[in-house]
Amino acid sequence: MQIILSGTGDAPELADADNFKDFRVVAQGAPDAAALAAATTEIGRSDGAEHVFVTVPALSRMAGARAEDATWRADLEGMLDVAQKHGWVDAQGAVRAHVEWRP
Incomplete structure (x- = not known):
């Protein structure tokens, strides 16, 4: 499951939605904390x-x-359970995704 950030201001899109073993955000460009926050x-x-x-x-x-x-939904819950065990879920229930930056 990948969340694609286009870098053009378009809404984030979900790709490979049935792959619960590869959860990440894919962003375009060089690593930029401010741009990522805005996107x-x-x-x-x-x-x-x-x-x-x-x-x-x-x-x-x-x-x-x-x-x-x-x-x-069951597969999503399974992914969230694994993330919780690893400490990758915050106090509000949001799950942490690594960001992969692509040029």
């Missing part, structure tokens, strides 16, 4: 230039109709 306000919050805490409602919204599927 992620509607899905959660950035933590510097290397991580984004993504809210579960934002994931569901980006998944569209997939979020209504019981199997998809």
Whole structure:
């Protein structure tokens, strides 16, 4: 599951929505904490230039109709359980994603 940030101001998009073992944000350009913060306000919050805490409602919204599927929801809950065990979920329930910067 990848959240794609276009770098053009478009809304973040969810790609590979059924892959719960590869959760990350893909951003365009050189690492830039301020740009990342601006680009992620509607899905959660950035933590510097290397991580984004993504809210579960934002994931569901980006998944569209997939979020209504019981199997998809169960797989999401499984991913969140693993993230919780590793300390990758904040006090508000948002899950941490690593940011991959691409030129």
